[in-house]
Amino acid sequence: MIKKIFDLIESAKKVLIITHVNPDGDTLGCACALKSYIGNKADILVQVSKGKSYPETYSFMPYLNEAKTLDNVQDIYDTVICVDVASVDRVVENARVIFDNAKVTINIDHHKTNKGFAQFNHVLGGLSSAGEVLYEMFENQNKEITLEIANCLYVSILTDTGCFKYETVSPRTLEIASCLAKKGIDTASIARKCYDLKSKAMVMFQAYCVSNAKLIYDDKIAYTLISNKDMEKFGAKDEHTEGICEVLRSMKLVEFAFVLKETGANSTKVSMRSKEKDVTLIAKKFGGGGHTRAAGCTIRKPLNEAIVCLLEEVKKHI
Numbered sequence: 001m002i003k004k005i006f007d008l009i010e011s012a013k014k015v016l017i018i019t020h021v022n023p024d025g026d027t028l029g030c031a032c033a034l035k036s037y038i039g040n041k042a043d044i045l046v047q048v049s050k051g052k053s054y055p056e057t058y059s060f061m062p063y064l065n066e067a068k069t070l071d072n073v074q075d076i077y078d079t080v081i082c083v084d085v086a087s088v089d090r091v092v093e094n095a096r097v098i099f100d101n102a103k104v105t106i107n108i109d110h111h112k113t114n115k116g117f118a119q120f121n122h123v124l125g126g127l128s129s130a131g132e133v134l135y136e137m138f139e140n141q142n143k144e145i146t147l148e149i150a151n152c153l154y155v156s157i158l159t160d161t162g163c164f165k166y167e168t169v170s171p172r173t174l175e176i177a178s179c180l181a182k183k184g185i186d187t188a189s190i191a192r193k194c195y196d197l198k199s200k201a202m203v204m205f206q207a208y209c210v211s212n213a214k215l216i217y218d219d220k221i222a223y224t225l226i227s228n229k230d231m232e233k234f235g236a237k238d239e240h241t242e243g244i245c246e247v248l249r250s251m252k253l254v255e256f257a258f259v260l261k262e263t264g265a266n267s268t269k270v271s272m273r274s275k276e277k278d279v280t281l282i283a284k285k286f287g288g289g290g291h292t293r294a295a296g297c298t299i300r301k302p303l304n305e306a307i308v309c310l311l312e313e314v315k316k317h318i
């Protein structure tokens with residue numbers, strides 16, 4: 001399959017590399033690495049809607065300033081490649097039209113819930129990151145990993161492992177990180193750019209969300225609700241909620257952490273983290289998915305009802 005995918009890329013006329021919605025470091029890192037490899041005939045589509053952008057944190061990465069968005073992408077691609085996209089539900093609006101019309105569709109991912117929605121799928125569920133999957137593909141086919149590609153893949157792996165903290169980190173993950181470091185990337189500088197250049201507004205907003213958290217079930221469950229009003233009050237962007245769930249989980253007794261964000265009158269986006277338990281079991285109940293200890297879903301209910309439904313489900317897993 002790996003050789004086949006590189007052959008398909010070779011023979012493609014116009015390639016669209018698609019990130020998942022609410023793009024993170026992994027999907028963006030893979031998109032930039034692939035764009036760097038493929039060159040001019042490839043465009044990146046960062047799936048963000050009108051007036052929105054990918055997280056500012058990642059603006060240091062190459063090609064993102066020229067990336068397409070859902071507002072301006074055209075249906076002119078014969079080949080599309082989804083990177084770090086767990087399911088086709090995460091290809092939305094006109095991206096979905098382009099995906100459906102493309103002659104060749106490729107899916108490169110590491111979500112164990114990925115069912116292989118494209119014509120050509122290379123999914124290694126359980127690997128640390130889509131970046132690790134992509135690295136192995138390059139190496140398997142003896143493709144040169146340039147300094148630029150190494151930088152991008154390192155961002156993928158670093159961010160999707162929470163700085164090499166998660167159980168998904170294997171000896172091979174660390175070996176790959178080492179290989180990337182040997183290419184000459186500045187690992188300290190990348191970590192600083194990813195984690196220590198947050199805006200004051202973001203840190204203050206996160207502190208507010210954390211201080212609003214409720215702890216229940218002998219502190220086993222921590223959750224916080226974020227309304228549109230909260231977002232407005234702090235002038236917060238969607239990306240500013242990134243990391244709150246991890247802070248809640250970091251409390252000693254907490255097993256499950258949830259961040260519920262109002263996304264519409266009848267729509268609540270849920271991020272979930274756990275220390276040991278499999279949160280994909282909870283996410284799947286609401287049509288979501290993800291990883292064992294980091295998953296998400298959208299509950300078609302207002303914020304205050306969504307939390308009731310969610311806790312009802314979580315109780316079964318305590």
Ligand SMILES: [Mn+2]
Binds near residue numbers: 027084130
């Ligand atoms: Mn990922």
